[in-house]
Amino acid sequence: MPSELTVLPTQDLKPFKGVKKLTQEEYFTSGHRTCQGCESALVMKLMAKAAGPRTIILGSTGCMYVANTTYYSTAWVVPWMHTQLGASGSAAVGTAAGLKALMRKGRLPKEPINVIAFCGDGGGADMGLSSISAALTYPEYNFLILMYDNESYANTDIQLSSMTPYGANTTFSPPGKARRLLHTRWKKNVAGMLAAGHPECRYVATVDASYPLEMMNRVRKALSIGGPTFLHSLDPCPKGWDYDPMFSHELGELAVETGVWPLFEVEEHVLRFYGKSKAIAAGRKRLPVREYLLKQGRFAHFTDEDIAYFQRKIDEMWSRWLIPGVCAFDLAADIKKGLAKAEAEVQAAV
Numbered sequence: 001m002p003s004e005l006t007v008l009p010t011q012d013l014k015p016f017k018g019v020k021k022l023t024q025e026e027y028f029t030s031g032h033r034t035c036q037g038c039e040s041a042l043v044m045k046l047m048a049k050a051a052g053p054r055t056i057i058l059g060s061t062g063c064m065y066v067a068n069t070t071y072y073s074t075a076w077v078v079p080w081m082h083t084q085l086g087a088s089g090s091a092a093v094g095t096a097a098g099l100k101a102l103m104r105k106g107r108l109p110k111e112p113i114n115v116i117a118f119c120g121d122g123g124g125a126d127m128g129l130s131s132i133s134a135a136l137t138y139p140e141y142n143f144l145i146l147m148y149d150n151e152s153y154a155n156t157d158i159q160l161s162s163m164t165p166y167g168a169n170t171t172f173s174p175p176g177k178a179r180r181l182l183h184t185r186w187k188k189n190v191a192g193m194l195a196a197g198h199p200e201c202r203y204v205a206t207v208d209a210s211y212p213l214e215m216m217n218r219v220r221k222a223l224s225i226g227g228p229t230f231l232h233s234l235d236p237c238p239k240g241w242d243y244d245p246m247f248s249h250e251l252g253e254l255a256v257e258t259g260v261w262p263l264f265e266v267e268e269h270v271l272r273f274y275g276k277s278k279a280i281a282a283g284r285k286r287l288p289v290r291e292y293l294l295k296q297g298r299f300a301h302f303t304d305e306d307i308a309y310f311q312r313k314i315d316e317m318w319s320r321w322l323i324p325g326v327c328a329f330d331l332a333a334d335i336k337k338g339l340a341k342a343e344a345e346v347q348a349a350v
């Protein structure tokens with residue numbers, strides 16, 4: 001990094017060693033109006049708890065704005081600011097830059113303050129992708145962008161986003177007689193895309209609040225490592241996914257155990273799977289996707305053929321991608337041959 005681009009120190013947030021070692025304090029508490037069983041609200045609670053009191057949180061429009069700050073009530077205990085739907089990236093850079101300038105001018109005491117900007121999948125993967133991408137090119141500012149992905153524009157009544165899974169029933173894709181599946185596009189791989197394309201970004205990970213300790217420790221790592229960082233969380237949404245709220249936790253687990261949602265982190269450009277995805281990458285059997293899909297009303301219209309197609313796509317992701325669940329490329333046959341030849345030569349020389 002050029003010497004004129006000074007970087008402020010970050011907080012050194014060591015991983016929580018177990019649930020018994022968690023702090024008691026909460027920074028996202030009562031007073032919100034999310035649906036019963038809303039996993040995104042849990043993500044907010046865990047994210048704030050992991051970050052601690054010296055934190056500023058910025059949130060783009062969506063359920064986690066509207067339901068958390070209604071009619072002069074709020075669940076946030078730490079300073080919080082709303083930002084426009086596609087602006088989480090710009091808000092993160094602006095806030096981190098503002099803090100840095102105020103500290104340089106002596107108008108704020110010098111101390112590491114966490115900056116977290118969150119967005120939904122509509123705000124992050126669709127509308128705000130360019131602002132997040134731009135934000136991840138600023139190594140001189142410390143902040144985390146967390147995209148909570150409930151797989152729809154939930155706040156405006158479950159319209160489909162580019163993160164809605166193949167075939168799902170949303171208010172924009174109701175199954176009908178003429179066309180049973182109105183939504184036939186495959187979901188984007190945002191964490192993989194951002195990790196691959198932003199060399200200045202030192203930490204990108206996928207998370208799942210059904211594994212709360214692992215999730216909180218990824219938040220702590222992202223905030224401690226410095227520079228711009230990104231987390232993508234998959235959040236079961238009882239209203240949009242159409243299931244009994246008591247199954248949120250189970251669905252979060254099934255997403256991982258079926259291999260639909262791989263848990264990985266890219267730290268300093270080194271990729272690791274973690275949790276159950278680590279075992280899957282090492283050969284553990286995945287549960288059939290049927291067990292995940294048929295627990296949700298949004299897939300109730302699926303035929304066996306639809307489920308088989310979904311399963312095939314997940315199988316391909318684990319068996320044919322260059323890095324399962326992360327990098328959708330395969331290598332051309334001549335490159336594979338060349339690499340195998342080079343490897344054989346190295347082995348022969350050893």
Ligand SMILES: Cc1ncc(C[n+]2csc(CCOP(=O)(O)OP(=O)(O)O)c2C)c(N)n1
Nearest residue numbers: 061062063085120121122123152153154155
């Ligand atoms: C520029 C803009 N377009 C449309 C809206 C209306 N709107 C408010 S919340 C929302 C849904 C956002 O979806 P997402 O980011 O996935 O968050 P979720 O509601 O699912 O939590 C929309 C479309 C808006 N606020 N601003």
Ligand code: SF4
Nearest residue numbers: 034035038063237239
């Ligand atoms: S619609 Fe979904 S994301 Fe929004 S508050 Fe309800 S459960 Fe949470």
Ligand SMILES: [Mg+2]
Nearest residue numbers: 120121152154
């Ligand atoms: Mg959403």
